[in-house]
Amino acid sequence: MDSFKTKPPIVIAIDGTSASGKSTNARRVAKALNFIYVDTGAMYRTLSWYCLQHKIDVEYERAVAGACTKWKPALECVDGEVHLTVGGYYPAAEIRTGEVSAAVPHVAAVPKVRAWMKKKQRECIRFGDLVMEGRDIGTNVFPETDFKYYLDAHLEERSRRRAAEGVQENLAARDLRDSQRAAAPLMVALGAKVINNSQMSAEETSALILQDIKARLKRDLNG
Numbered sequence: 001m002d003s004f005k006t007k008p009p010i011v012i013a014i015d016g017t018s019a020s021g022k023s024t025n026a027r028r029v030a031k032a033l034n035f036i037y038v039d040t041g042a043m044y045r046t047l048s049w050y051c052l053q054h055k056i057d058v059e060y061e062r063a064v065a066g067a068c069t070k071w072k073p074a075l076e077c078v079d080g081e082v083h084l085t086v087g088g089y090y091p092a093a094e095i096r097t098g099e100v101s102a103a104v105p106h107v108a109a110v111p112k113v114r115a116w117m118k119k120k121q122r123e124c125i126r127f128g129d130l131v132m133e134g135r136d137i138g139t140n141v142f143p144e145t146d147f148k149y150y151l152d153a154h155l156e157e158r159s160r161r162r163a164a165e166g167v168q169e170n171l172a173a174r175d176l177r178d179s180q181r182a183a184a185p186l187m188v189a190l191g192a193k194v195i196n197n198s199q200m201s202a203e204e205t206s207a208l209i210l211q212d213i214k215a216r217l218k219r220d221l222n223g
């Protein structure tokens with residue numbers, strides 16, 4: 001009874017270095033396709049914020065892993081975006097502070113945290129087709145997807161973009177920690193389309209991604 005089979009949701013994986021334009025482009029692509037947008041970095045940031053709130057030492061792996069078993073967050077889809085809420089609250093501004101940015105690479109390096117996050121991130125398909133951005137979406141969270149993109153830009157350009165947002169951050173150090181950790185490090189997924197957008201606008205980058213997605217979808221439809 002093939003005609004009753006429903007198609008599994010499509011997942012567009014957008015990974016890459018810090019300030020490579022993942023959020024801007026993932027949002028643009030999600031909007032253009034009417035897909036749900038998921039910022040997985042925000043999920044790691046929310047757990048980091050929770051640890052700081054509860055005076056949990058983020059450099060003590062067992063304590064951070066323990067926090068994962070204690071906290072009771074929920075996935076909510078609001079205006080086309082998935083949020084991880086704690087006690088019904090989404091700490092949108094709190095997770096963008098320098099304190100949380102400094103804590104998050106430690107929290108994200110804990111294997112138990114990554115396993116917990118992967119499970120929650122896979123659960124997001126209950127909301128529909130997704131554009132999910134992060135560091136390990138194409139390699140680890142949804143390795144089965146055919147739609148994998150890896151964004152990057154020169155360090156100077158990425159630092160300039162962060163500074164323009166009013167954030168001074170050592171991006172090189174954060175990327176190094178993200179790519180050298182043992183659990184699901186930042187790397188280019190097999191089959192990912194790598195886009196270096198140092199010289200490109202967000203319009204150009206998202207147009208390139210959309211063009212590629214549409215070509216792949218067409219190929220799938222044609223057999």
Ligand code: DC
Pocket residue numbers: 018040041042044045104105108133134135136137174178
């Ligand atoms: O994208 P962002 O800067 O908000 O991500 C915050 C941190 O979380 C970053 O240091 C890398 C980590 N992260 C991760 O390890 N895996 C993901 N899928 C998303 C983010």
